[in-house]
Amino acid sequence: MATHLVSVLNGLAMGSLLFAIALGLSLVFGMMDVLNLAHGAVYLVGAYVAVALVTDGAGVAAFVLAVLAAAVAGALLGGLLAALTRATTHHLDQALLTLGVGLVVAEVLTLAFGTDVHSISAPAPVGGGVTVLGETYPVYRLLVIGFGVVLAVAVYVLVERSPLGSVIRATVADRAMVAALGVNTGRVLVGVFAAGAALAAVGGVLAGPILGAQPGLDEKVLLLALVVVVIGGLGSVRGALLGAVVIGQVQALGTALLPEYASFLVFAAMALVLLVRPAGLLPARTGVHA
Amino acid sequence: MTDLLSVRDLRAGYAGTTVLDGVDLTVPAGTVVALLGRNGVGKTTFVHTVMGMLKPYSGSIRIDGRELAGAAAHTVARGGVAIVPQGRRAFAPLTVEENLTIAARASRGRPGPWTTKRVYELMPRLAERRGNRGDQLSGGEQQMLAIGRALLRNPRLLLLDEPSDGLAPAVVDLIAGVLEGLRGEGIAAVLVEQDLHLAFRLADEVAVMQKGRIVHRSSTADFRQDRRRAHSLLGVG
Ligand SMILES: Nc1ncnc2c1ncn2[C@@H]1O[C@H](COP(=O)(O)OP(=O)(O)O)[C@@H](O)[C@H]1O
Ligand SMILES: [Mg+2]
Numbered sequence: 001m002a003t004h005l006v007s008v009l010n011g012l013a014m015g016s017l018l019f020a021i022a023l024g025l026s027l028v029f030g031m032m033d034v035l036n037l038a039h040g041a042v043y044l045v046g047a048y049v050a051v052a053l054v055t056d057g058a059g060v061a062a063f064v065l066a067v068l069a070a071a072v073a074g075a076l077l078g079g080l081l082a083a084l085t086r087a088t089t090h091h092l093d094q095a096l097l098t099l100g101v102g103l104v105v106a107e108v109l110t111l112a113f114g115t116d117v118h119s120i121s122a123p124a125p126v127g128g129g130v131t132v133l134g135e136t137y138p139v140y141r142l143l144v145i146g147f148g149v150v151l152a153v154a155v156y157v158l159v160e161r162s163p164l165g166s167v168i169r170a171t172v173a174d175r176a177m178v179a180a181l182g183v184n185t186g187r188v189l190v191g192v193f194a195a196g197a198a199l200a201a202v203g204g205v206l207a208g209p210i211l212g213a214q215p216g217l218d219e220k221v222l223l224l225a226l227v228v229v230v231i232g233g234l235g236s237v238r239g240a241l242l243g244a245v246v247i248g249q250v251q252a253l254g255t256a257l258l259p260e261y262a263s264f265l266v267f268a269a270m271a272l273v274l275l276v277r278p279a280g281l282l283p284a285r286t287g288v289h290a
Numbered sequence: 291m292t293d294l295l296s297v298r299d300l301r302a303g304y305a306g307t308t309v310l311d312g313v314d315l316t317v318p319a320g321t322v323v324a325l326l327g328r329n330g331v332g333k334t335t336f337v338h339t340v341m342g343m344l345k346p347y348s349g350s351i352r353i354d355g356r357e358l359a360g361a362a363a364h365t366v367a368r369g370g371v372a373i374v375p376q377g378r379r380a381f382a383p384l385t386v387e388e389n390l391t392i393a394a395r396a397s398r399g400r401p402g403p404w405t406t407k408r409v410y411e412l413m414p415r416l417a418e419r420r421g422n423r424g425d426q427l428s429g430g431e432q433q434m435l436a437i438g439r440a441l442l443r444n445p446r447l448l449l450l451d452e453p454s455d456g457l458a459p460a461v462v463d464l465i466a467g468v469l470e471g472l473r474g475e476g477i478a479a480v481l482v483e484q485d486l487h488l489a490f491r492l493a494d495e496v497a498v499m500q501k502g503r504i505v506h507r508s509s510t511a512d513f514r515q516d517r518r519r520a521h522s523l524l525g526v527g
Contacts, residue, residue, distance in 0.1 A: 163391060166384055166388040166392055169383050169384060170389075170392055172383075173381050173382055173384075176363065177379045179343070179364045179367070180341050180342075180343060180366075180367055180372075181364075181372075181392055181393045182368050182393075182397060182399075182400075183364055184362075185364070186362075284383060285383040285425055
């Protein structure tokens, strides 16, 4: 029972991180039909920001600084990607463009940090464990779960309850119509692109103490985020949340029960969802066309 | 009277194909022009091009003297043009209130008589449905929402693309009543409409499009008098 609890908690921590990472990917795709294949590289930028700023035994201040620096770096990269993709019109060109940017960014990171596997320590005050139902569990991971809950609530309020959120959801549903109402949708797109990338980079910092940083991690994370987005339904906040929770659990349970098949299980879950609900579990509603 | 909308030699289409093949059309301020024509002649393409939702290949679109051909839709909207599109295009995941608020907030730079409150007074049905999502509305309610959204732009030129399409006769009557009530507002309009009774009821003038060009222009009264000409232009009685 207790080992199951640990697995469930691990799944929730992973789900929290995946939600932070997948959200931007999903909203950007919903708005402009662009798959940002540089999203994993943006995540990796955050992870290496943590490598640079969070040294062994570093305190909370260094960690917070890393989060802020990653957010800024992510937002700048996102803004750049938005500008580049908006300058081209074909979807394939746009996808290839983001892929290229992602490869260049990952290569630069490898040049700067080498090919070593870096581990990142949790900030000292929360580096220990607590006893949960007789099992010791890392405090840091509980905090990551808490972050996921706070983020989900904040994003829900922003996207589902605020005027800006209405514009974002409407732009996902019918961008041309939003523009015809006088909204500069280009600015909305750049903002969402930048915010989503900032979240992915922050995800890289927060995941640092769990997943570390190494070349190739960008592709793994991108793939997981894509699975989350596909399972949840493109362009949908609730879908990204549900997809992240599901994949977090599938991954953690798989790792606990069938370690050699864990990554296979993730794709099996995706295939299953697509068989039953091709548009994902909670897809965004698009425009009503009579 | 000055022309609020003046379109000259407009050419547009999709991926290289030509749909609009040299359209000339003027709409004087405060005048409602019905744009008639068979299915597929390019009426929606024209409306979208004027709105900036489709980039023209060439030609001129002047709103109040200002050249807006090729401008982005939000720029055209800020120039005083609003659209009630074919198919209505209510934002499905948004409530009625949110649909209207998007338009109201985007229009803060264009003060005018229209507020969300006044839209609800004009169409009380929308007020009753204010908490319902766009995809939970009937066709008539969606049409009202599309009209309300456009009015909140405080437009000088309204582009109405088949507002009666797919609605039951009683609902068409309701929508017609709403649009008729707007006659006193001084809003110019291009009204694309297949329902000739409705077009004649609302429009001061008639323009007929064939194969991407305007082939006839007259007052509504004139147009109605010559039934044979109307028949040959539109292929209907
Ligand atoms: N998005 C589109 N892509 C390609 N062709 C289109 C598109 N929309 C309309 N068309 C074509 O353009 C022509 C004019 O269509 P449209 O402007 O919708 O006509 P109308 O509104 O007068 O019925 C038709 O031949 C139609 O098939
Ligand atoms: Mg049409």
